[in-house]
Amino acid sequence: MKSLWTAALLGATIIAAPAMAQTKVAIGISGWTGFAPLTLAKEAGIFAKNGLDVTIKKIPQASRHLAIASGDVQCAATTVETWVVWNANGVATTADSIGGFTIQMVSATFTGLSGPVSFTEHATTPPALAAVTVGDNFFDKATEVVQINHAVTWTWSGMNPHTVSFTGGPESGTPAGMPQTSGTYQRTFTSTGTFSYFCRVHGSMTGSVTVVH
Numbered sequence: 001m002k003s004l005w006t007a008a009l010l011g012a013t014i015i016a017a018p019a020m021a022q023t024k025v026a027i028g029i030s031g032w033t034g035f036a037p038l039t040l041a042k043e044a045g046i047f048a049k050n051g052l053d054v055t056i057k058k059i060p061q062a063s064r065h066l067a068i069a070s071g072d073v074q075c076a077a078t079t080v081e082t083w084v085v086w087n088a089n090g091v092a093t094t095a096d097s098i099g100g101f102t103i104q105m106v107s108a109t110f111t112g113l114s115g116p117v118s119f120t121e122h123a124t125t126p127p128a129l130a131a132v133t134v135g136d137n138f139f140d141k142a143t144e145v146v147q148i149n150h151a152v153t154w155t156w157s158g159m160n161p162h163t164v165s166f167t168g169g170p171e172s173g174t175p176a177g178m179p180q181t182s183g184t185y186q187r188t189f190t191s192t193g194t195f196s197y198f199c200r201v202h203g204s205m206t207g208s209v210t211v212v213h
């Protein structure tokens with residue numbers, strides 16, 4: 001299973017169960033100082049003390065998720081909004097316990113480790129609503145995040161007819177969406193996951209809504 005550590009967080013602590021032999025883990029980071037604790041932890045021998053042989057690689061944000069997908073790294077440190085984009089693009093991740101300002105424990109398992117890795121994270125409450133403009137010929141924003149059981153509203157603002165037609169997501173039986181040139185469409189999402197949609201008139205108009213706890 002592939003996963004990544006979302007890191008809008010500063011001062012995240014990583015705790016791993018002691019392992020018999022050193023387990024190799026490669027972590028992809030940028031040069032952003034917010035990720036420095038990972039480098040410091042390595043230099044201080046904290047990973048080694050916990051049975052991890054950690055390699056830290058500097059990988060540009062644009063290709064860090066591809067490095068996970070290819071298995072070149074087992075973890076990637078990034079910001080939450082980047083994670084949302086990665087998630088919308090099909091990179092498997094572990095993301096839960098979003099929804100409060102309190103410190104939360106996150107437990108994740110991934111290839112190569114003998115047991116789950118736990119770390120703490122400051123999570124912020126996801127948006128309780130989202131608004132998308134339907135223009136000629138684009139959705140703005142094309143990627144939205146909303147909390148479960150909350151609504152997204154699409155508002156038509158262009159001259160041409162467009163549809164909001166869902167092609168994928170946890171809920172089946174979604175209406176195809178009729179062409180509109182004005183007005184709004186609202187949908188309340190009752191399952192978590194990424195819902196992708198497009199305009200049936202202009203196939204290249206695509207968007208997605210990621211629904212989180």
Ligand SMILES: [Cu+2]
Binds near residue numbers: 161162163199201202
């Ligand atoms: Cu369209």
